[in-house]
């Protein structure tokens with residue numbers, strides 16, 4: 001059975017088979033998620049956010065995820081390489097680090113200009 005995964009903030013939808021990892025789903029949809037460990041829960045670069053309403057659409061966190069992410073799991077963070085699709089879900093990709101740095105710099109400049 002296929003399920004729809006929506007990747008935010010782009011809003012891109014991908015239909016994948018049950019059991020497909022979120023990382024594979026993203027790749028099928030040509031959505032880039034950075035990795036270095038080849039999907040072995042080693043690099044933590046594939047962290048994604050999952051809203052509480054979508055938790056049921058993904059497999060339970062693996063032991064490796066629990067070890068690596070700790071309390072972040074309670075905040076809805078998952079490893080895209082470990083989380084498997086078990087139903088429809090919305091996955092939120094983190095902001096690109098370079099874009100985040102530029103955005104923060106611009107926000108700081110705007111604040112400084114106000115003073």
Ligand code: FES
Pocket residue numbers: 034035036037038039040041042043044045046047079080081082
């Ligand atoms: S790809 Fe490295 S932790 Fe998921």
